[in-house]
Amino acid sequence: MRIKVINPNTTWSxxxxxxxxxxxxVSSDVEIEAVSPTMGPVSIESHADEALAAVGVMDEVRKGEADGCDGYVLACFGDPGLHAARELASGPVIGIAxxxxxxxxxxxxxxAIVTTLGRTLGRARDLVNEYGFTRACVAYRACEVPVLGLDEDPESAYAALRVECERTIADASPDAIVLGCAGMAGMCARLQSELGLPVIDGVAAATxxxxxxxxxxxxxxxxxxxxxxxxxxxxxxxxxxxRD
Amino acid sequence: MRIKVINPNTTWSxxxxxxxxxxxxVSSDVEIEAVSPTMGPVSIESHADEALAAVGVMDEVRKGEADGCDGYVLACFGDPGLHAARELASGPVIGIAxxxxxxxxxxxxxxAIVTTLGRTLGRARDLVNEYGFTRACVAYRACEVPVLGLDEDPESAYAALRVECERTIADASPDAIVLGCAGMAGMCARLQSELGLPVIDGVAAATxxxxxxxxxxxxxxxxxxxxxxxxxxxxxxxxxxxRD
Amino acid sequence: MRIKVINPNTTWSxxxxxxxxxxxxVSSDVEIEAVSPTMGPVSIESHADEALAAVGVMDEVRKGEADGCDGYVLACFGDPGLHAARELASGPVIGIAxxxxxxxxxxxxxxAIVTTLGRTLGRARDLVNEYGFTRACVAYRACEVPVLGLDEDPESAYAALRVECERTIADASPDAIVLGCAGMAGMCARLQSELGLPVIDGVAAATxxxxxxxxxxxxxxxxxxxxxxxxxxxxxxxxxxxRD
Amino acid sequence: MRIKVINPNTTWSxxxxxxxxxxxxVSSDVEIEAVSPTMGPVSIESHADEALAAVGVMDEVRKGEADGCDGYVLACFGDPGLHAARELASGPVIGIAxxxxxxxxxxxxxxAIVTTLGRTLGRARDLVNEYGFTRACVAYRACEVPVLGLDEDPESAYAALRVECERTIADASPDAIVLGCAGMAGMCARLQSELGLPVIDGVAAATxxxxxxxxxxxxxxxxxxxxxxxxxxxxxxxxxxxRD
Amino acid sequence: MRIKVINPNTTWSxxxxxxxxxxxxVSSDVEIEAVSPTMGPVSIESHADEALAAVGVMDEVRKGEADGCDGYVLACFGDPGLHAARELASGPVIGIAxxxxxxxxxxxxxxAIVTTLGRTLGRARDLVNEYGFTRACVAYRACEVPVLGLDEDPESAYAALRVECERTIADASPDAIVLGCAGMAGMCARLQSELGLPVIDGVAAATxxxxxxxxxxxxxxxxxxxxxxxxxxxxxxxxxxxRD
Amino acid sequence: MRIKVINPNTTWSxxxxxxxxxxxxVSSDVEIEAVSPTMGPVSIESHADEALAAVGVMDEVRKGEADGCDGYVLACFGDPGLHAARELASGPVIGIAxxxxxxxxxxxxxxAIVTTLGRTLGRARDLVNEYGFTRACVAYRACEVPVLGLDEDPESAYAALRVECERTIADASPDAIVLGCAGMAGMCARLQSELGLPVIDGVAAATxxxxxxxxxxxxxxxxxxxxxxxxxxxxxxxxxxxRD
Structure with missing residues (x-):
């Protein structure tokens, strides 16, 4: 089984x-191919970025079909291009949100969703509503660390994220935290352990x-x-x- | 007052x-500037087309801002790029759906919505739900005429559209019909007159x-x-x- | 074009x-006729007042039809008599809520809605739900200034309204404020300018x-x-x- | 215990x-006072009628409070004036819808609701939604007998009502039928017996x-x-x- | 008329x-039969307890049918076994929630619901949503007194309950309080009198x-x-x- | 990894x-333990059966925890005892609905859901709503074959199921069919192949x-x-x- 994991932004780190x-x-018999498109924004922090990223996502799904991929993960929390990807793919496609x-x-x-920038929460809310989780999602929060800031200074980013998670738990009492950015994948285990409740990284979940x-x-x-x-x-x- | 009406597809007719x-x-003191983008699909009949069209829409809004436009209409029934356009515009932006x-x-x-191809009704449903009209929209229907078919053989297209509207009225008893494609704008008045209930063309409405x-x-x-x-x-x- | 703007209360100031x-x-070619009914409460601050006001609204729409009016605005935030007015009118009727x-x-x-008296928020909520804005309306607030108090001491009223708007923005972070009383129409521009976000007066919007x-x-x-x-x-x- | 049952129309039969x-x-120790207001329409079949009837309802509740009534029933399926009545009454007020x-x-x-005229179903739908029964109400139907026609030719009216109920059961498979007019109260028992499922008369239910x-x-x-x-x-x- | 009131837990006090x-x-001509099942948990404070209690509820409804009972009340706020009881009973069955x-x-x-333990609020929320009160229920709160603690130290329990009610009124401004446990029935009148708003005991309401x-x-x-x-x-x- | 699959009825075939x-x-490294409880109904076709089955489910989860199971599947389409099982289990628990x-x-x-007996569709609807799929589920249908009839005469059962699926596709045009009984697991692949759209067996999905x-x-x-x-x-x- 071969799963193509598409990072819709163009930052390969x-x-x-x-x-x-x-x-x-994934199981040991699953092959993971992780890529960024050849075109698009270096990070996705606005509706404009989402729209640009969707084009690159389509390009990668098209190539994945030619390569015989069995399924796709769209590894940006706005799930850019998800519907278009479903048209182009024969196997399943799941976004990380x-x-x-x-x-x-x-x-x-x-x-509760805890994400990078507050300005992206409108998109998160749209996805929550479209996918049927209106009742389940009890808080939309942001730590106001930009996407690329997660990589540049991981310790500060982690600290800001953890503080926002703690505030969210105190205010909204969710059963679980959903991390609102693929760039937080590496922080999930530590956060879950320190917070004492399930913390979900969408990359792991979707894959x-x-x-x-x-x-x-x-x-x-x-x-x-x-x-x-x-x-x-x-x-x-x-x-x-x-398309011919 | 200057309103830029963007046809997100690239078919200038x-x-x-x-x-x-x-x-x-519009009133006599309103200037209308109608354009197609310099890039994008010749018609919009899939999620893939919507995603490609959104890029051209952004380009036109960017230029419109430089030109001092006061507001924007996105003249495709999927409202492609609407959220991105709102980020880029200072004035109001309204999609025709x-x-x-x-x-x-x-x-x-x-x-009731009566559109071109049935495959686009998923997008229509998303927009209905996002904008708050879940309860108001009582039927989603298609006459299965492709977008460019509206221009190529207008009489046949009109006949198919009218038949589908009549069926929809009989089945779902809506108070009004919403036409599901900008290309149907020229058929609205005749249809309203022949059907005897309000028929809404999104181009007129949004503008x-x-x-x-x-x-x-x-x-x-x-x-x-x-x-x-x-x-x-x-x-x-x-x-x-x-973006610098 | 002639639009009749009906103030459902009987206070002509x-x-x-x-x-x-x-x-x-409105455009320069639109004629505005603004009236109060010959009967009804001097201000509308309860369901009982709404019910009484609806009768006068019907009377004015009936007269407007005889006069050839093209459309109607109901200028009280409870939209009293809206459905009855739609039965009686041939043109469009829009309430200010x-x-x-x-x-x-x-x-x-x-x-967020910021209105006069808290006791009217139940009606506001009913309208929000009926019109499909359940998800969009994120706060219902009152400055507890009675309707006629807006006219009697406009500076105090403005101050109370502004304070409540500021609190609402801090608590609920809305993209816009909706003013909950036609009597606040004159305060809209100043408030929008001082608060730095869109402030909507229903009279301007509906007209x-x-x-x-x-x-x-x-x-x-x-x-x-x-x-x-x-x-x-x-x-x-x-x-x-x-009715004969 | 004294319950005032207000028929909002002015037809005393x-x-x-x-x-x-x-x-x-009701129990044997409950006193029923049934009245029509001194003012208002002879039957209620439109939003205009509802608005006029609400005024008479308020008048009767006011008098009922002076008389020491313990609770009120509003016996018209549009529940006209219900919110105003709740303001004026100290005891409970329940509409028959x-x-x-x-x-x-x-x-x-x-x-499923089966009522008199189809034009009143918009009001029924509003009440269903406001009271929280959106999911429970699976059909809105009308037998197209006017309200006063129920009294004028009861056998024809019954026949038309029964046929519509049977169609509704076949189409929508409800667990129960709700009769959409107080004037149908006398037909409830026979209908329930003949249809073999619960048939609810709002007058009995609300009282x-x-x-x-x-x-x-x-x-x-x-x-x-x-x-x-x-x-x-x-x-x-x-x-x-x-009001002083 | 004979109504069987089933306390789904097995604590006869x-x-x-x-x-x-x-x-x-109830009226003077109504006979009340109140029982606990012969099997089940001594109090109901978890989904596991609810599941066990449902079995005893079914047993008591079965016996009630043999005895000719006219209707049933399920006197635990989780309404355990309600749907099964409706299958088994010919008369009406109402749970206290x-x-x-x-x-x-x-x-x-x-x-607003004010209950015993916070862990039971998930069940309360399920019932609110299932029964159609999603919009009406504005707060879910717990005083963290265990069910049997209500009997063991009624004064402390009352004090804790009243404090939580007061906080809830301040925070959520409900029109009424719903008590979240049958064991609070004896505290309802005092609480209503001291709080100055309607306080609903489900046992009284359902019966x-x-x-x-x-x-x-x-x-x-x-x-x-x-x-x-x-x-x-x-x-x-x-x-x-x-079942034979 | 060890997953316990609990068939809540007691029919071991x-x-x-x-x-x-x-x-x-599942992957080759996953151990499946499939069991029926030692107590409960031989098939689950009513709310009463669901309630009885939930007790056995709890018993099996309790034993599974003692055995170190990593997760649980509840293999009856009513998901009986799901919430109780989540209290008792440390790992994930998923019902097949x-x-x-x-x-x-x-x-x-x-x-669209296509199940055995129509009387179980109320439960299916409850689960759809609770889990957030109200908008996604477009039809609730039954082939009226009893649960044990699926085993007793598989060819007749398959034929009845297929006919009902075809009718459902024609009437409601779903993107996928969900089979409403664990006993249909063996018919899924054939049905998907013959119908030409995704057919989901909950056992495979949940596991x-x-x-x-x-x-x-x-x-x-x-x-x-x-x-x-x-x-x-x-x-x-x-x-x-x-529980000690």
Missing amino acids: MTRTIEAAARAS EGAFHAASFLGRSF SLVEAMVRIGAKTSKREEFAAPPAKEVVGLLSPFT | MTRTIEAAARAS EGAFHAASFLGRSF SLVEAMVRIGAKTSKREEFAAPPAKEVVGLLSPFT | MTRTIEAAARAS EGAFHAASFLGRSF SLVEAMVRIGAKTSKREEFAAPPAKEVVGLLSPFT | MTRTIEAAARAS EGAFHAASFLGRSF SLVEAMVRIGAKTSKREEFAAPPAKEVVGLLSPFT | MTRTIEAAARAS EGAFHAASFLGRSF SLVEAMVRIGAKTSKREEFAAPPAKEVVGLLSPFT | MTRTIEAAARAS EGAFHAASFLGRSF SLVEAMVRIGAKTSKREEFAAPPAKEVVGLLSPFT
Whole structure:
């Protein structure tokens, strides 16, 4: 089984962190291919960044299909390009926000999201509502560390994240914490141990869930909405995305 | 007052239809600028197309800001790139699905969407739910005419659309019909007259609503989520979208 | 185009404030007629007041139809008599709570209502839920200034309102503030400027939205619920409301 | 214990039917006072009628308070004036739509409303949603017999009602039927017996529920929203409703 | 009329308290039979306890049917075994959480639950959502007194409960308080008097509501879900529950 | 890794079918232990059966904890005893309805449930709502084959199930079918192949999801609701369930 883990931003050091988290989350017979697209923003902290990242995600899914990948993880908490990826892929595709919410719901009634920048919480809320977790998600919080700041000064970032988690637990009493950025994958185990409640990293959650889906032979439904998109001419800068 | 109406696909004949509908929907002192982006799909009939179109939409909003536009209409029923456009614009931005739903809700309790291809109804449903019209939208229907088919054979397209509207009225008894494609703008008046209930074209609805918002001085909130996105390097094919 | 703006209470000094706000919100070719009914409470601060006010609203819409008005604004935040007005009117009818909520939703994800008396917030909540803004409205607050107190001591009233807005922004972090009383129309611009986020006055919002709907030829659906009400004998004090 | 049952329309023959149903629904020590207001429409079949009826309802509650009534039933399926009545009453007030929905929910998971005219179903839907029965109410249907037609030709009316109930059971498979008009009270037992599933008459339901609330000493909360409304001058035709 | 009030736990001193509350809530012609099952936990403070208690509830309903009981109250705030009881009973069955929520909704817009242990609030939330009171219930609170602690040291328990109620009123401003345990029945009147807002004891509420339902001839719908369960062999420890 | 798969009914032939489906859904290093409880109904087709089955489920989880099991699957579509099992288990516990709904949501927007007896659909609906899939589940259908009928005459049962699935696809157009009984596990692959859309067997789905959760170290949250239940005396027939 081969799972392609796509980091929708173009910062490969973060892709390496993600790859490690993904590898640690699957059975020994699962091959993990972790990549960043050849195009797109170096980090994703706005709706504009999400929109740009979705294009690179589509490109990587297209290549993954040619390579025979069995399933895909979209390793950015905004799940950019998820619906388009489902059109392009035959196997299952799971975003890390999606995967984290589902995993959290198996462990308790409620979870809180703790993310990087507050400005991204609108997107998180959209995903929570779209995926059916409106009632389960009891708090939306941010530690106000930028995405690339997680790598640049991990100890300060960890401290800020932990403080925000502690405040969130005191205020909203969730059964679990969901980490709101793929770049936090490396901090999950320590945080869970120090906080004493389940802490979910979406990379681990989504990758293990894709493995589960592939193992039971579950594939994206191709009945209508997620059937392969029709042939289409695309012009200008994006003309390489023309579909014959 | 200057309103920029962006047709997110790159078929200029459709842009001209949209421009006419927009012009007919505003006061005499409003200037309408209707454009297609320099890049993107020739029609939008899938999530993949939506994702590609969002990039061109951002490009046009960026240029519109430089030109001093007061507000924006996104003239594709999937409202592609709406959130990103709100980050980039200072004035109001309204998508045609959004505008049509709001307009319909002023005229009655319920509406039905009748669109081109059934595969796009998942996106319509997402927008209905996100914008708060879950209860109001009582039917999602498609006439299975492709977007460009509306222009190529308008009489056949009109006939198929009308039949589907009649079926929808019989089955779901909506107070109003919302047309699910900007390319149907030219068919709205005839349809309303023949069906005997309000029929909403999103181009007219959204354009008149943008005028209303500009007139009362209402601008996109810049508190957090829709503040200008942070500076960001973008690499590869999309590097022209780097924000300094 | 002629829009009738009905102040459902019978305090004409407030009607004049409302008229000014309405006039400032429309194109130069729109005629505004602002009135109070000949009957009803001098201010509306309870469900009992709402019920009494609805009768006067109906009377004014009936007269407006005879006069050929193109649309109506109901300028009390409880939108009293809105459904009855839609039965009686052929053109669009928009209440100021309704108009304000829709306008706010074009500018951001969330809004907070700040009104006069806390006892009216139940009605506000009903309207938010009925119109589909349950998720968007993140706070319901009151400054506990009575409606007529807004006119009697505007500076104190403004100060109390501003303090409550500031508290609301700190507590609930809305993208916009919706003012919960037509009598606050004159305070909107100053408040928006001092608070630094969109502040919506429902009179301006609803009036500009009615203009938008009239301009695109949108009329109240007459399919069933909002068809003209059947002939009916009305007895006793209310016998002038008999419909032949 | 004394319960005042207010028929919000002014047709006393219907008030007598309602009185009989109410009497049959309470313990032997409960006194029933059934009245129509001195003002208002002879039947309630539109939002305009509802608005007019609410005024008479308030008048009767005011008089009931002076007379020492312990609780109130509003015997029209639109529950006109319910919130205002709660402000004016110290004891419990229950509308017959409200009472019927609650009763139905004790007997099964789902119910269907079968009413007189289809144009009133928008109001029924509003009440279902406001009271929390969105999920429970699985069908909204009308037999298209006018309210006063129930009395004028009871056998034809019964036949039309029964046919519509049978269709509704076949289509929507509800656990119970809720009758959508107080004028159907006399048809409930026969219908239940012939249809073989619970059929709820709101007059019986609401009256027995008011008795239950009075018996346990439950009174309308006077904390804020339903506290007695503030003193208020009312002008013109409605000046008798001035509150000192 | 004979109503069987089942205390799902096996502590008969609590059953006696419940019996007194039930007797005080019905007309003089209603016979109350209050029992504990012959099996089950001595108090119910976890999902495991709920599951065990449901078995004893079924046993008592079965016996009640043989004895000709007209209706049933399940006097534990988790409403354990309610759906099974509805299958087994011909008359109405109401749980005390269910009854309390319905009663509270007749008295105001909102209520807060104040219960014994915080760990039971997940169950309370499930019931609120299932019964349709999601919007009405504005706070879930616990005084952290164990169920049997209510009897062992009633004065301390009362003090803790009152403090938590006061905090809840200050924080969430409900129109009414719902007591979250049958063992609090004896504290209801004093609490209501001292707090100055409606306080609902579910035992009183549910018993009076069952009387109301029996009085109007309302029985559990036997259409499908709540029809008598099919014959079934049950093995092992639970073999006495075999249904022939 | 050791996963205990509990068939909540006491028919061991069905347990063997379930075991086979579970084994086929996990990695080679996962040990599956499939059991039926020593007590309980031979099949689960009513709320009464669910309540009885929950007791046996608790017993098996208790034993599983003593044996060091890493996670649990509850292999009955009503997920009986799920919350109690979460209190008793340290590792993850997933019911097959729960697992199936989550899996279906990874593959498309919508699913339909096709189950055995229509009387169990109320329970299915409760679970759909509790778990957050209200919007995703677009049809609830039954083939009216009893649970044990699936084993007794598999070909007839398959034919009835397939016909009902085909009708459901035609009527509701779901992206996927969820099978509503563990006893249908052996029919899943054939059905998926013949119907041409994803068909989800909850046993496979839940077992693979438990493996995923165990692999990433995710355990049931023990913060409050699902902490180990307090010590408790249990009397009578159920006294073996006393917790010290």
